Amino acid sequence: MKKKWWQKAVVYQVYPRSFQDSNGDGIGDLGGVLKRLPYIKKLGVDVIWLNPVYKSPDKDNGYDISDYRSIQPKFGNMEIFDKLLAEAHRLDLKIVMDLVVNHTSDQHxxxxxxxxxxxxxxxxxxxxxxxxxxxxxxxxxxxxxxxxxxxxxxxxxxxxHLFAKGQPDLNWENPEVREHVWDLMRFWLDKGIDGFRMDVVNFLSKPAGFPDAPNLEKAEYANVEPMVADGAKLNDYLREMNDKVLSNYDVMSVGEMPSSTPEDAIEYTGLEAKELNMIFQFDHVTLTMNDDPRIGKWNDKPVKLLDLKKSLSKWQKALDGKGWNSLYWNNHDRARVVSRFGNDSPKYRVKSAELLATILHMLQGTPYIYQGEELGMTNAHFKHLEDYQDIESLEAYHQIVEHEKLVDHDTMMRYLATESRDNARTPMQWNDSKNAGFTDGTPWMKLNENYSEINAEKELSNQNSIFYYYRKLIDLRHSSDLIVYGNYVELDPDDEEVFAYKRKYEGKTLLVIGNFTDKNVVRNYDVPKNKQLIISNYDDKNVKELRPYETRVYEY
The missing domain is CATH 3.90.400.10 (Oligo-1,6-glucosidase; Domain 2)
Known part of the structure; x- marks a missing residue:
């Protein structure tokens, strides 16, 4: 394997409108990101992924772009962007931007x-x-x-329009469209940005003739995803993108690809594929789909550990030596990790968050941290529909509750509290002052009410906090080829309580163990006596049993 800089990197995702407001209008902006660069640097990451900051009417929070070469006025202007990019580079931080070219705004x-x-x-x-x-x-x-x-x-x-009616799909069959996209990519890369995260990039190739989709559920409209995901010409488009643009720059590229399989990912990200570096797959974040396909993602079922292990193991084993994984728990489109995969109760939130971080960061691939994840931020648990802003959540409520009457109001509110994208979009919790230090104005959306207990200032003042635990994990990755490149060995796939696996590289072994329960359990993994405990989320070295949400990593 030819080693690349992005394989050892750790990425920090910034959702600008919820990160830091610098001018008091209640909306996070580029000036706020600039102000908080020292914080991001302190965490120890290498790359910042910025969600869209282009000019937009904001029908879908910036994913409806009206001008690819201009900055959204709410976020600032090109001058402040250039200043942010220069300062990030001075701090040895790279910046990756969103590329949203499946569709534009209807105002483009x-x-x-x-x-x-x-x-x-x-x-x-x-x-x-x-x-x-x-x-x-x-x-x-x-x-x-x-x-x-x-x-x-x-x-x-x-x-x-696969998404909102204000987001018309581009016709990628038209070579003129592709040339315009290559040109706008060069515009940003020539400015010095360090790569792209590509929004729903596997939807670019639509099926010939636009046939009806199977509608086994007899719903009013059929599920479009199987019709548009991983289309016949997608590889051609990605190879052309790589040939004409990406291969001319030393940058990273990650494609968001709903429905893609490991076999698809090897086609797109294979070490000799000449397309993309990695993809965001959705397997592990869609494990609890509703039993009624008409309701889809909306549910409040807990994730089963066996399903989670099976999903992550499948991708680890399939891509080893053939492609490269992206590693993530949550993002701007997904509920908070400690609420969805862990235990966000006051008693177990910290240990649970550290456990989840360890399990992910010890895998092979490039880890992504979503803003606030390093603080153990939780779902918002909003009680009222008017607290939600997300177009997907509101449209789903109107369709499922009011139009089709598939569930009642209280049930859907539970589903929104579990799965709504707004759970990840509440403003960043910087301190316990008014509006959590996010803004001096009125926040664009309601804050999570627990910000006085969970905030960056409090985390930074405690050396045993989740923040510093993440920093230890990042430091370990930076210093260990075993963690970065080692292959993956699954352990006890039928264990319903503990997630354990090994990594092996050049004669060294890493053993990663995590107790996903709130009780003590005993496990015995046959390891030599000279093993070294390199990280754990419990201070004392009680080795007889695994305590609630305890995680340990040994090297030998």
């Missing part, structure tokens, strides 16, 4: 032109089709509810 100049007439030069930048029997061209359902097709009176045709 390309789409404004495209919808004017059928012979407009930009018409073929998007996907337009005639209706069928007075209805939409097919039965595809949008990820945000309703049809994926929106009728335009001006030309009497429908345009495709």
């Amino acid at each position: 100049e390309w789409f404004k032109e495209s919808k004017k007439s059928k012979d407009n030069p930009y018409r073929n930048f998007y996907i337009w089709r005639d209706g069928k029997d007075g209805k939409a061209p097919n039965n595809w359902g949008s990820f945000f509810g309703g049809s994926t097709w929106e009728y335009s009176e001006a030309t009497k045709q429908y345009y495709l």
Whole structure:
């Protein structure tokens, strides 16, 4: 394996609007990120992934871009971005940006032109089709509810939008579209950014003829994901992207790829594939899908450890020596890790958070830390629908509760408290002052009420905090080829209480153990007496049993 800088790196994800407000308008901004660079540097990470900061009408919190070469005014301007990039590089921090090119905003100049007439030069930048029997061209359902097709009176045709109707899909069959994308990528890379995280990049290639999707559930609209994920021309598009852009820069690339399998990932990220460096797969974060497919992700079921182990082990074994894993628990689209995979009660939150961090960071791949994860931030547990801002959550409530009447209000509120994307989007908790030190104004969304107990200032003042535990994990990765490159050996896959595995590299072995229960358990792993305990979340060396949410890592 040819070793790359991004294999040893640790990435810190910043959701700018919720990170730090610098001008009192209640919205986090680039000035706030600049202010907090020393904090990020102190954590010890190597790369910052910035969620979209481009100009946008904010129908989907910046994932609907109206100008790829301009900064969202709420976040600042290009001058402050350039200053942020320069200061990050001075601190030896790299910056990776979101690339959102499956779709644009309907306010983008390309789409404004495209919808004017059928012979407009930009018409073929998007996907337009005639209706069928007075209805939409097919039965595809949008990820945000309703049809994926929106009728335009001006030309009497429908345009495709897999997400919100304000997010029309680009037509990647059109080589002009691809050339424009390559050009905007070069614009940012020539500025000096260090790579891209690519939003739903495996949806770019749509099926020929746009056939109806199977609708076994007889829902109003069928699940579109199997129709658009990993399409026939995706490899061609990614190879072209790599050839014309990525291969000319020493940068990292990670593609968000719902539904992709390990076999798909090897195609895209294979060490000789010449496409991407790694993908974000969804297996382990979609283990508790609702039994009713019409409700999909919305549920409040706990994750079963056996399912989690099976998922993570599958990816570790499949990609070893063939591709490269991304390692993540949560992000701006996923509930908080300690609430979803651990135990966020006051008694066990800290140990549980440290356990989860250890299990992830000792795997092979590049770890991603979502802002606040290093503090043990929890789900918001909002009690009222009006506290939610997320378009996906609100559309789901209206569709599932009000329109289809599949569950009642109280049940859906439990589901939102478990799965809503807003759980990850509450403002960063810096201290116990008003608004948690996030803003001097009125926050754009409600804060988690536990910020007086869980905040960065409190963590930094305690050497035994989750923050410093994360820093130890990062330091270990930076100093250990065994942790970075070692292959993965699954242990006791049928153990319902303990997650244990080994890593092996150049004659050395790492043993990683984690007790996922709130009780003491005894396990015996055959290890030599000269083993070294390199990290644990309990101070005393009681080796007879594993205490609640205890984790240990041995090297020998």
